Amino acid sequence: MTERCSNASASASSSSSLNSSFRDTEDDHTIASILAEEQQTSKLDGRLGRRLSHLDSIPHTPRVITEIPDVNEATLDHERLSERLATYDLEELQMEGDGNCQFRALADQLFRNPEYHKAVRKQVVKQLKHHRKLYEGYVPMKYRSYVKKMKKSGEWGDHVTLQAAADHFGAKICLVTSFRDSGYIEITPNGMIPTRQLWLSFWSEVHYNSLYERGDVPMRKPRKKHWLLF
Known part of the structure; x- marks a missing residue:
């Protein structure tokens, strides 16, 4: 028996x-x-890349979030980011601040719909899980615990998940940031030529939004639903 x-x-x-x-x-x-x-x-990402091709990027090193800025520092950072976006003639499509903002912004750039954030997170976690050697050196905790944590909806994404997204989707992720000395960061996929560009704003460890040229921020309309994304 x-x-x-x-x-x-x-x-x-x-x-x-x-x-x-x-x-x-x-x-x-x-x-x-x-x-x-x-x-x-959609030809938007290519147009943005050509117009802002003169921007100098700093080398990107994946890292996890270790510290959130205090209120005063965050306020100053947000002002700096707003000024930078105005200089580059860019506008943000605001993402919901529910802990999924990085994945929502990536989903908007990939699928033109931030509600597909669950599918993006799932693919990023799969990338982290199946290509451990690429990322574990940047994670200051038990790697399996980190991957398990990132599976949870509402868990904040970091620069390691951005690298994993770039690698999985074959995309160059272009970050316009609030940092004083690194206003523009490019995250390129490992070992491949990117096939698309994803433009995000990054407010100093606080929030990500999806970027568009001024006047091109879309009015959201219902899109065809795919069963795997909901």
Whole structure:
């Protein structure tokens, strides 16, 4: 009796693993299809990149969030960011401040819909999990605990998750920041030529928004829903 139960349990576990693997593959194909469609219909990121190609970027080192600025420092940083965006003739599409803002901003740039943030987080976590050697050296805690933490909705993204997003989606992530000495940061995918650019604003460890040229911030309309993204 014990042996039968054990075999049944192993069979169920194997079936569950196969179903999960199939679902992940199907998810990847669907996301690739959506991205290809979006790439054909949107030329915004390329136009922004050409117009701001003169900006000097500092070398990017992935890092986790260790410290949040105090209120006074954050206020000054926000003023600096606002001035910088005005200088570059950029506008922000504001993301909800629910702890998912980085993934919402990435989803808006990738899919033109910030509500797809759960799918973006899922793909980033998959990248972290399957390519541990690329990222664990930047994580000052047990790596498995870090990945498990990042799976949770509402967990703040950091510069390690940005690098993982760049690597997974084959994108150059362009950050216009509030930092005094590093106003522009480029995060490029490891070992590949980026196929798209994602433009985000970054308010000193506090918040991310999606960037557009002034006057081009979209009015959000209902989009076709994909089952894997909700």
